[in-house]
Every structure is written in structure tokens, then in C-alpha cells.
Amino acid sequence: CSKITFHVMCVLKGSKLVSYCVGCGQQILDRFILRVFPDLEWHAQCLKCAECQQSLDESCTCFIRDGKTFCKDHHRRLWTSKCAKCHKAFISKEYVMQTRVNIYHVQCFRCEGCNRRLLPGDEYVLRDGQLLCTDHHELF
Ligand SMILES: [Zn+2]
Ligand SMILES: [Zn+2]
Ligand SMILES: [Zn+2]
Ligand SMILES: [Zn+2]
Known part of the structure; x- marks a missing residue:
């Protein structure tokens, strides 16, 4: 392709x-x-x-x-960027999660604390390049 x-x-x-x-x-x-x-x-x-x-x-x-x-x-933005987590390119735009600063594969868009997948609409905190769900951002 x-x-x-x-x-x-x-x-x-x-x-x-x-x-x-x-x-x-x-x-x-x-x-x-x-x-x-x-x-x-x-x-x-x-x-x-x-x-x-x-x-x-x-x-x-x-x-x-x-x-x-x-x-x-x-x-x-969509095709030449790399995933902020695994640093691999994207295959299809349909499987992309975007924050204000970074783009991730859907499967890479997880809390670093509990490894839970973050879904569109979930709240998260981005700290030092790490994604954290609201339950875990206080632990780090
Ligand atoms: Zn455009
Ligand atoms: Zn990735
Ligand atoms: Zn036409
Ligand atoms: Zn978490």
C-alpha cells in the first residue's frame, strides 16, 4: 500500500x-x-x-x-506520525487514538498503571509522556 x-x-x-x-x-x-x-x-x-x-x-x-x-x-498527521507508545507506524486511520499532543494505536492507548485500555470519552492524565487513568495518576 x-x-x-x-x-x-x-x-x-x-x-x-x-x-x-x-x-x-x-x-x-x-x-x-x-x-x-x-x-x-x-x-x-x-x-x-x-x-x-x-x-x-x-x-x-x-x-x-x-x-x-x-x-x-x-x-x-495521520500517516507519517508514529505511535507515541510503540513507535510503529499506523496501518489504517480507523485504529488511531489522538490526544492533543500524541497519536496512539487503539491497542496502545492504555493506562501505564493498570494496563486498562482507555476508550474514547474516558478521562486520562498525560504525565511525562505516560498515559494514566484517573484511578492511577495519583500513584505515580
Ligand atoms: Zn484536512
Ligand atoms: Zn502503538
Ligand atoms: Zn461529486
Ligand atoms: Zn489505571
Whole structure:
């Protein structure tokens, strides 16, 4: 699964081709379409970052991964970061836990005191790079 990075091009849709938008699946009838090399095409309003919904246009570099498009910042944050616990890369964005400072694998997002998995919504304390649940942060 290599990373695909392409520049977005705004092109005049050729008259011979029927184009379908990768984003919404509908036929593109607009005069201009956004194309990401070699042949992925979007309505101008459909090419967005899957994470922040920011529209991607000609001025952007578009990152495609897992069939989703990302802006530069989110691609870097989600795909080139390493887990703060095990220092391994992430395979899929679906299995990522984010704090304000770090990103973890879901299975690595545990209290250092009791090894309990912390779930979204659980309270935790981050101290010296260690995650601690609220029962244990006073022990350390
Ligand atoms: Zn569309
Ligand atoms: Zn984004
Ligand atoms: Zn990890
Ligand atoms: Zn704990």
C-alpha cells in the first residue's frame, strides 16, 4: 500500500468522456472538473479532506490513502506520525487514538498503571509522556 500523492488539476472536461465523481459517484456535468492524476475525477465541491472537510483545489496537494482524500496537514498527521507508545507506524486511520499532543494505536492507548485500555470519552492524565487513568495518576 504505497502512498499516492498528486497535485490537483482543474481541467476542462473533454467532450468525449463521461466522467463520474469519485466523491459522490454521480456523473460530472460541470464544465470544469478536478482531476488527480492519472484519472481520478471529482466535482469541484466534492474533493475534500476526509478529516477536516476542507475543500481541495488546484492550489493543494491531494493525498489519497485507503480510498480517501486528505489535505497535506492531515495526511502528515495521520500517516507519517508514529505511535507515541510503540513507535510503529499506523496501518489504517480507523485504529488511531489522538490526544492533543500524541497519536496512539487503539491497542496502545492504555493506562501505564493498570494496563486498562482507555476508550474514547474516558478521562486520562498525560504525565511525562505516560498515559494514566484517573484511578492511577495519583500513584505515580
Ligand atoms: Zn461529486
Ligand atoms: Zn484536512
Ligand atoms: Zn502503538
Ligand atoms: Zn489505571
